[in-house]
Amino acid sequence: MVRLYKYAVWMFVLVLFGCSSSKTNIKLENNLDVERADEPVVIGRAEVEKMAGVVVSDDMVPSVFLDGKALPSQVDDLDHDGKWDEFAFLYSFKPKEQVTLTIEYVKKSEMPTFKQRTNVRLGVGNKKDGFKGVDHAFSPKGFQGKPLRYQSESVAWENDKMAFRNYFDIRNAKDLFGKLTEDMILDNVGAKGNYHQLNDWGMDVLHVGASLGSGGLALCQNDSLYRLGSTDVFEFTLVSKGPVRSIFDLDYKGWHVENKDLEAKERITIWAGHYWFKSDITVKGANPESTLAVGIVTSYLKTPTSLEKIGHFVMGSTLDKQSENKDGLGMGILIPTNEFVKSANAPDATVYPLGSPEFVKNRYRKAVTETFYLTQKLSNQPSTHYFFAVWEEENKKWASHDTFKEMMKEESERIAHPIAITYNK
Numbered sequence: 001m002v003r004l005y006k007y008a009v010w011m012f013v014l015v016l017f018g019c020s021s022s023k024t025n026i027k028l029e030n031n032l033d034v035e036r037a038d039e040p041v042v043i044g045r046a047e048v049e050k051m052a053g054v055v056v057s058d059d060m061v062p063s064v065f066l067d068g069k070a071l072p073s074q075v076d077d078l079d080h081d082g083k084w085d086e087f088a089f090l091y092s093f094k095p096k097e098q099v100t101l102t103i104e105y106v107k108k109s110e111m112p113t114f115k116q117r118t119n120v121r122l123g124v125g126n127k128k129d130g131f132k133g134v135d136h137a138f139s140p141k142g143f144q145g146k147p148l149r150y151q152s153e154s155v156a157w158e159n160d161k162m163a164f165r166n167y168f169d170i171r172n173a174k175d176l177f178g179k180l181t182e183d184m185i186l187d188n189v190g191a192k193g194n195y196h197q198l199n200d201w202g203m204d205v206l207h208v209g210a211s212l213g214s215g216g217l218a219l220c221q222n223d224s225l226y227r228l229g230s231t232d233v234f235e236f237t238l239v240s241k242g243p244v245r246s247i248f249d250l251d252y253k254g255w256h257v258e259n260k261d262l263e264a265k266e267r268i269t270i271w272a273g274h275y276w277f278k279s280d281i282t283v284k285g286a287n288p289e290s291t292l293a294v295g296i297v298t299s300y301l302k303t304p305t306s307l308e309k310i311g312h313f314v315m316g317s318t319l320d321k322q323s324e325n326k327d328g329l330g331m332g333i334l335i336p337t338n339e340f341v342k343s344a345n346a347p348d349a350t351v352y353p354l355g356s357p358e359f360v361k362n363r364y365r366k367a368v369t370e371t372f373y374l375t376q377k378l379s380n381q382p383s384t385h386y387f388f389a390v391w392e393e394e395n396k397k398w399a400s401h402d403t404f405k406e407m408m409k410e411e412s413e414r415i416a417h418p419i420a421i422t423y424n425k
Helices: 002-018 045-052 357-362 401-416
Strands: 023-029 036-044 060-066 073-076 086-093 098-107 118-121 123-126 130-133 136-138 154-159 162-167 174-179 202-204 214-221 224-227 233-241 245-257 260-271 276-284 291-297 306-310 313-320 329-336 340-345 371-377 383-391 420-424
Touching (some): 073 245, 118 233, 118 245, 162 214, 162 383, 174 383, 214 245, 214 329, 214 371, 276 291, 291 329, 313 371, 329 401, 371 383
Antiparallel strands (some): 023 420, 036 086, 118 154, 136 233, 162 174, 291 371, 306 313, 313 329
16 A cells, blocks of 8 residues: 555656646736837746746756747756756837746657747868868867868857857957848858858958957956957857857966966857847956956947947947948947946057958957957956947948947847746746
């Protein structure tokens, strides 16, 4: 009889912890009087399990439904321990809208598939034999990018609006691909063709030169900029690649600044439907007074840079006919007001034509030039900023700096006021 009781209890536990019918209703509230298309919603695993009232086995994952229809979602393992940590999805809100959704656990094999709207790519190989995408890699110490071993020379990431890349070599500057399609392009860009020319998908729109590029990083110490460039270790690790967001890490060791060896980690997150990526940076070993500089290239900029305090953020931006397509290109940075320190401009320098002997000679120089930068405080916690980019060829409204700044201000309000979540079983 005791054995029968134990068996019954065990079967109950199996049903409780493995059943796909565990579900709960959640109420989401847009507390802003504006539309919020493709609004990110993130719920930690512990909170999801609390909502469902059960700890579910690892072969089960949550999915979110509205009137029986699954919404684009994913689960992400942020610490690489083999278990998901966050549940992420998108929903488009009307002003002040409240909506009730249902979270239901389903088997991984039964998880609905959704259109891929974000992507991360590091292709290893060469143009002759092709490139294979990898989830983890080290850039060789001192590697200058030649001979070519990485597709598009870089770790690249994108959504349905823009694409970005970070040179996976000692330059370690960020660059931009303007997009003319919502489809994912990075698995093919750089494998064939010339991305410096306008293609049906878009093109490389930014002249980086010796600047920090589009959101590139440096340490600001004693009024000098020390590029996060040649380091003893430069490591890429994919964290997550999904329909609603993608995340990856760039880790550095042996970052030589004056007489110190620093370490740094940058975690980049890109969401579908937005013209920005989020960057969380931790630096170890820096002097207490040192700050982090985030840059925007100014090589072709003829109009003034802009700096404004807008509530929870400080916004720095530029927009001009500064793309390689000779049309409007806007770039901007949001830094939390309580982390912002100052803005400044790195010295001007001669802009050499792409591929010229002078360009090749100067492309690896350490001095940071042609850069408008904002600095932010460093602490034991990650320093966070958001980098924006828009291209006139993708949408004619991006010919206006005022329109670009207004979009950045709206996004800053959305970031500062996340969706309110309540639930009931």
